[in-house]
Amino acid sequence: MKSIRRTAAVLAAAMTLGGCADEAQIKTAAEMYEEAQVFEGIADYAAAVTAYNELQATYPHGNYAQQAILNLAHLHYQEGKYDEALAAINQFIEEYPAHRHLDYARYLRGLVLLREKPDVIDKLLFEDFTNHSRTAAVEAYEAFLELAEKHPLSRFTPSAAAKAADIINALSLDELRTALHYLRIGAYSGALRRASDVTQKYPSNRYNEIALAIIVASLAEIQSPAPLQDAVAALEANFPDTTLSAPAQQGALALLDSLGEETVRGDLFTQLLE
Template sequence: MNKILPRILAATIAAALIAGCAATPQEQDETRGWSAEKIYAEAKAEQISKNYDRSNKLLEKLEARYPYGRHAQQAILETAYNNYKGQEPLLALSAIDRFIKQYPAHPSMDYAFYLRGLVHFNESQGFLSFLSKQDMSERDPQAARDSFESFSQLVTRFPDSRYAADAQLRMGYLIGALADYELHVAKYYYKRGAYLAAANRGKHLLETYGNTKQVEPALGVMVLAYDKLGLTELRDDAKRVLLKNYPDTKVLDPESLQGRAWWAPW
């Protein structure tokens, strides 16, 4: 009997400890019993304080407890914003895409496209560092293209949106950046003797970014590249267009391809 009692006592203590541990998480959950409005307000307060991880945890609780309310819908966008500011672009884009798919008629859809454009725009900053010494042919412009596409969807579908003006400014910036990239690559090919690739890149610039200041030097690359290839008819056509639109051009000097003097940075 004396041996059994300690065993029973030990088992009782162990059971109490297990029960206590199991209850601890709920006892420590300060949001227990909170309304959707209160959780959302607290999440926004943490967001304003730049406590993005804490804000996201609250937003997760909000979605889990009140999945069908308006605050849960907005919580997806707030999560996307937190991840954008917290340097988590993939998580931000995932949340935005989920919002667009689930709530295509939501009144904040314009903001969703705007935020997606911002995420891609931020990701494109390495590509947009044109004054660096890195070889532009090795840069990937996809993030810049994705950013432009998102902003374009915004201004096309929601022209009166409060975000449309800023989106249009960023689109102009991106168009210049992408045209600049094409020009860099065309020059890169020309300097390495890949004249057909250089001419084709110049042609692509004309067809895609025909309203940019990079058109003039792109025509110059085409004239010089076609000349190297012995394609005199194409050379003369490109030269005719160049001189008609830019009669005082100085881009036909082959030596200028070695530097930046023949085209002004946009």
């Protein structure tokens, strides 16, 4: 009997010690977060993503879990996994609208929407939208604008404001090129429409002087006297030192020549297609 009791006691002790050993192996949220940070620091992004996901699964609530979502978004952004990054950012903004890093989340959202590479973060130079959806560019602009409006004192706000201006200029330039193309081929209604879009949709862009001059030249070609006078007045009032008013009033060829643009007209078939 004593032998049986002794054996049972030994087994119980072994089970207790084994349980303590298992519990000792369970990492705290802080330890899991630190481990993920180490992986991120050595650029082992796959391991870092796994570690952050495990942290969220083990400790779904608390500051570490919240920060893990934002860190995951940044990692996906670094890897060029923009859809995953956007999903994480949207989750973070929706679930933690009062988080102290909400300003960075909004800033990162704008960068992700632009599909902008981290190593050229300060060089937003897209002259066309081959790699940038126009809709995404507008959404990025709105994200940067929202940051500037809701977090005016954020350290990210100056950069966000500058990028918002760059987006407006890029969108305007895209429209302006089309307007110039229409002017070149003699599609004056199209040129007038596109140039008007530049001035109305993006009133603070840097290309308004040229856009207004295209409007003047188009109206001169269409021979619409009253609107032409109004357009000339608008051009000269907004840009008192402009050198484009006189050539624009002479018509498309004179304006294109003053801008250094080609003046070869398209054939009738091309004009009809445009």
